[in-house]
Amino acid sequence: MINWLANPARFMRLSAKAVPWCGWTTAVVLAVGLFWSLVLAPPDYQQGDTVRIMYVHVPAAWMALSIYLFVAAASAVALVWRHPLAEVAARAAAPIGAAFTFVCLATGSLWGRPMWGAWWVWDARLTSVLVLFFLYLGYIALASAFDDPARGGRAGAVLALVGVVNLPIIKFSVDWWNTLHQPASVMRIGGPRIALSMLAPLLMMAVGFSLLFVVLLLLRMRTSLNERRAMALRLNADAAPAWRAGRERVISAQISVP
């Protein structure tokens, strides 16, 4: 299955069809989810309407962690199997993950100000998510720091795998340390501890954010592949005319944009 998807031309064809469908589904799910969470869901007995930040903050946090796992997995596939699209996928996903991490930190800060009285505290969960944010930035910086993009992709892949050790620390930090951030309410042994009327819109927002990630990932991967094609064409435009014509035919056949 992975090998079947390795052909860039096939990926471009499939993603061209998939992006509109995913895009519209994302829009619908997010619209319904936002309306449900911001308007229909009940206010919290203690926090009132401020609890509605949770419907953005928590799915963003889930995405931040999952996308890093995706980047690490894609990096492992790229290093071990030399899959041509895995590196493209990892480099495309990293800025999306960094953005979700930033949204998580920002909405958390906005939530903390009325609830805890502080914009920021140095407790274990917040600190480890901040470290995750810097791991994302470090990955993006390293992957683009080389003149040879292949070298940058490989170096970034190793870095992504080294940073995976941070993920369990983030997840279990609220259990291991005495923290201000509340412990797990949804993904825990014993099942979710949150009321269904709040859990349902939360899960819908999580699905919406996941679909958003898929759409953005596909768009970024398509852009990246088109950039490579444009770069190859530009390089070959400087070559001898006869050879150039032959190369252009080959390149156009390899990565054709429908």
Added chain:
Amino acid sequence: MTAFLGLFRRDLSLALRHGGDTGLVIGFFVLAVILFPFGVGPEPELLQRIGAGVVWVAALLAALLSLDRLFEADYRDGELDLLALSNLPLELAVLAKCAAHWVGTGLPLALTSPFLALLVNLDRSAIGMLFASLLIGTPSLSLIGSVGAALSLGARRQGVVLSLLVLPLYIPPLIFGAGAVEASEAGNGARAYLLILGAMSLAALAFCPWASAAALRQALE
């Protein structure tokens, strides 16, 4: 074994011959610590409260500055290619270089720390704990730093990229190293901090040579 020791001895003698490297690291360490009383005021109680953290952060930054001499020179003149092709596994070569780097950087940092602890007004037991925590923690700094140095080999603006990579990974030793001193001043639990710091150094010893060797192989492709 002979190859390992030979590489260790080579790197060590290179570091000692360019004695300037160790001197620069220690000089930066001292200057960075000295800056803080100028910044926050010379009040002794305040300096005592922040002293352990300040010395540890300065040690981190000084270690960071010395990392680019770990692989860069060998990468440029082709020695790294020869090491990769030799009988000695690249992981052991990395370990030998990190060991030499620690003797040339981490150990001097730990040895200088008691004098700096006097500058920030730490009391006797805290000085001992600071020295112990740096002695146990600096090997992990050299090892984690080697991963960053290997990853950023040949990058544009290598120094900045290296800092961005390595400083987040330096945070756990920092937390437990400075925490050990503060725990000893509070009178409880410093031993636990030192044990965890030791565990981190051992984990780095187990994990980092593999990661650095993988990164070096990517760089040499």
